[in-house]
Amino acid sequence: MSLSTVRPATAASPELLARKAMFIRLETVRLSRIAGAGHYSAVFSAAELLAALYYSELRVDPENPRDPQRDRFVLSKGHAAIGLYPVLADLGFFDPALLDDYTRLGSAFGDHPDMKKIPGIDFSSGSLGHGLSIGFGMAMAGRMSGADYRTWVVLGDGELAEGQIWEAAMSAGHYRLGRLRAVVDVNQLGIDGFTKDVMTVEPIAQRFESFGWATQRIDGHDLPSILAAFAGLPDADDGRPQCIIADTVKGRGVRRMELSPDWHVGNLVGADYDDVVAELSAGLSGGGDLR
Amino acid sequence: MSEWQDQSEIFNGTSDTALKDSRSADGNDRRGTTAFVFGEELADIADRDPRVAVLTADLARSNRAVDFQQRHPDRFLNVGIAEKNMITAAAGMASCGYVPFAATFASFAALLGCEQIRTDCAYPRMPVRVVGHHSGMSMGFYGTSHHSLEDLGIMRTIADLTVVCATDENHLRAVLRASMDHPGAMYLRLGRGRDPEVYPTVPEITFGRSIRLREGSDLTILATGSTVRPALDAAALLAEDGYSTRVVDMFTVSPLDKDEVVSSAAATGAVLTVEEHNITNGLGTAVAETLFEAGVSGARFKRLGVPDEHVLLGPPAALYAHYQLDATGIATQAKELMR
Numbered sequence: 213m214s215l216s217t218v219r220p221a222t223a224a225s226p227e228l229l230a231r232k233a234m235f236i237r238l239e240t241v242r243l244s245r246i247a248g249a250g251h252y253s254a255v256f257s258a259a260e261l262l263a264a265l266y267y268s269e270l271r272v273d274p275e276n277p278r279d280p281q282r283d284r285f286v287l288s289k290g291h292a293a294i295g296l297y298p299v300l301a302d303l304g305f306f307d308p309a310l311l312d313d314y315t316r317l318g319s320a321f322g323d324h325p326d327m328k329k330i331p332g333i334d335f336s337s338g339s340l341g342h343g344l345s346i347g348f349g350m351a352m353a354g355r356m357s358g359a360d361y362r363t364w365v366v367l368g369d370g371e372l373a374e375g376q377i378w379e380a381a382m383s384a385g386h387y388r389l390g391r392l393r394a395v396v397d398v399n400q401l402g403i404d405g406f407t408k409d410v411m412t413v414e415p416i417a418q419r420f421e422s423f424g425w426a427t428q429r430i431d432g433h434d435l436p437s438i439l440a441a442f443a444g445l446p447d448a449d450d451g452r453p454q455c456i457i458a459d460t461v462k463g464r465g466v467r468r469m470e471l472s473p474d475w476h477v478g479n480l481v482g483a484d485y486d487d488v489v490a491e492l493s494a495g496l497s498g499g500g501d502l503r
Numbered sequence: 504m505s506e507w508q509d510q511s512e513i514f515n516g517t518s519d520t521a522l523k524d525s526r527s528a529d530g531n532d533r534r535g536t537t538a539f540v541f542g543e544e545l546a547d548i549a550d551r552d553p554r555v556a557v558l559t560a561d562l563a564r565s566n567r568a569v570d571f572q573q574r575h576p577d578r579f580l581n582v583g584i585a586e587k588n589m590i591t592a593a594a595g596m597a598s599c600g601y602v603p604f605a606a607t608f609a610s611f612a613a614l615l616g617c618e619q620i621r622t623d624c625a626y627p628r629m630p631v632r633v634v635g636h637h638s639g640m641s642m643g644f645y646g647t648s649h650h651s652l653e654d655l656g657i658m659r660t661i662a663d664l665t666v667v668c669a670t671d672e673n674h675l676r677a678v679l680r681a682s683m684d685h686p687g688a689m690y691l692r693l694g695r696g697r698d699p700e701v702y703p704t705v706p707e708i709t710f711g712r713s714i715r716l717r718e719g720s721d722l723t724i725l726a727t728g729s730t731v732r733p734a735l736d737a738a739a740l741l742a743e744d745g746y747s748t749r750v751v752d753m754f755t756v757s758p759l760d761k762d763e764v765v766s767s768a769a770a771t772g773a774v775l776t777v778e779e780h781n782i783t784n785g786l787g788t789a790v791a792e793t794l795f796e797a798g799v800s801g802a803r804f805k806r807l808g809v810p811d812e813h814v815l816l817g818p819p820a821a822l823y824a825h826y827q828l829d830a831t832g833i834a835t836q837a838k839e840l841m842r
């Protein structure tokens with residue numbers, strides 16, 4: 213049964229998506245300056261993933277953000293919301309000018325996303341470890357109601373240390389929720405350093421597979437790889453839930469931030485701000501060390 | 504029958520009197536009230552309301568969610584022993600149009616799932632009904648891990664969360680029915696399914712409005728959940744000694760019916776709160792806050808509950824007597840207050 217009235221996103225070219233990823237990074241730098249602090253690097257690792265999802269893959273309609281048949285999206289690593297807001301504004305979910313008051317008293321837009329205040333946010337997040345359970349519930353609701361939407365959850369690798377993630381992974385595998393998709397942004401760092409030093413989360417693929425999930429591992433900054441991974445996902449309600457493990461670089465795009473534990477939260481001021489904007493505007497060059 | 508059920512039945516079979524003895528057509532023992540009609544009543548509601556869904560964490564038999572499962576298997580979800588996942592998943596389902604009832608022991612719902620209730624249910628105002636059953640010390644000799652004498656205090660501190668105690672079977676039915684169209688998240692506190700009758704028929708209820716069960720002029724007893732019946736029985740004992748006691752069912756702990764609290768204190772001059780909960784931050788504290796802020800002066804006041812300690816082990820009825828939460832104990836405390 214196909215109930216979707218939401219138009220599928222038109223497939224976008226990697227070139228367009230690369231420009232959108234640059235836009236995400238530049239907007240993150242701009243909005244962080246308004247707040248005086250920002251989660252730059254956790255957005256930079258996920259910029260290509262967010263661009264590919266929102267400009268190519270998700271079935272959502274900015275004119276009808278609560279369409280019951282839309283794909284659901286949960287940003288479990290809610291601190292990357294500063295990179296998601298500009299995308300939603302760009303797609304037409306709300307007036308981009310609203311972002312000029314980012315984090316100011318009374319603004320709808322804070323460090324973590326609020327579903328009750330922001331069109332296009334399907335669930336509030338911020339407390340790490342919850343998002344996969346939210347997605348599990350959304351996917352189960354889709355099954356119960358006979359809908360055919362897909363549920364997407366973007367997780368960080370650091371939050372895989374939360375026990376609740378594995379409660380959700382176990383239950384989604386048990387119930388074979390084939391339309392649930394987890395995308396893990398493996399940017400290698402938490403706040404206190406490398407996850408391999410703070411708390412080992414590998415082997416991520418084997419761990420999800422042992423809970424009944426299908427997995428793929430890709431370069432999370434390589435847009436053709438991302439698009440190919442999304443395109444190859446099965447779309448049956450009854451099947452293994454799908455986990456895409458995206459190897460990324462925390463801070464990708466700004467040399468001083470790449471894989472640096474000093475930039476989980478930061479504030480660019482003065483000439484540093486201009487330097488970073490210039491660096492980002494030149495586009496991604498080589499560099500960044502994947503795992 | 505599992506080992507757990509055996510133990511549960513042994514436990515539930517101890518002590519209490521004033522039980523109705525009825526058996527359903529399927530042979531299940533339905534004596535008593537609250538938790539045992541939870542699944543059955545929701546199944547009835549679900550017959551006409553497609554929004555109802557029920558989740559539990561490997562306790563479908565304890566809370567009788569199994570009665571819902573048998574009639575609506577497509578809207579029943581058992582997540583295994585994973586309470587945090589259950590509560591958050593219920594929030595995800597609620598965001599997709601369901602009114603999910605997520606049920607487990609109150610100690611695990613409110614203490615283990617506290618942050619999930621705050622962040623995923625109350626803050627985004629999801630219509631999740633977190634059902635904490637076997638609350639207070641009603642799990643008796645199971646011990647502190649299975650007691651929830653802090654849940655009202657924790658839950659009433661959370662904004663945008665309605666906190667309700669079911670009083671008996673008929674009241675629980677009323678609460679479940681009324682909850683369907685109540686906005687936002689709720690915490691429903693249930694007993695162990697053996698709470699003696701207070702309401703002979705399903706009452707009309709409004710969340711946030713208390714129910715005055717007995718009129719009186721010397722004292723007001725404000726009770727909630729399992730202490731309402733013994734409060735009424737205490738009022739009868741007090742009447743034998745010449746005291747006229749008002750009894751109010753404060754079934755909504757948050758938001759509190761402040762008008763009734765203030766007017767009862769003014770009318771009777773003495774207020775005794777009674778709850779199966781730690782004396783800290785439960786109904787009694789909420790009443791004290793209300794009275795003090797309203798400037799009610801001169802009223803005698805006492806909170807009766809569990810002192811700030813981890814309670815003894817024992818059968819529930821023995822514990823209630825020990826902590827003076829039975830009719831005799833309440834009457835004793837009331838007389839001391841009025842002396």
